[in-house]
Amino acid sequence: METTKICENCGRQYFDEKNSASPPEALGRIFLEALQNRKPQNLCPDCREELGILSLLGFGE
Secondary structure: OOEEEEOOOOOOEEEEOOOOOOHHHHHHHHHHHHOOOOOHHHOOHHHHHHHHHHHHHOOOO
8 A cells, every 4th residue: 555755855746666777766765764864764765765876886975
C-alpha cells in the first residue's frame, strides 16, 4: 500500500513506494541511513536519487 508523504528536502508530495528503487536512489538511501539526523523515508525518490549520485561522486559530505 502506498502512502502520501511530503519531502523534507524539496517540499513536494510523493507516494512512498517500497520496491521501486533505482540504483542511484538505493545509494542515496544507504547514504542517508549512515547519517544520524536524516531518515531516508522522509525524502522523495528524486531527492534520494540526487543524494545517491552526489555521494557516489564524493560531493555529498
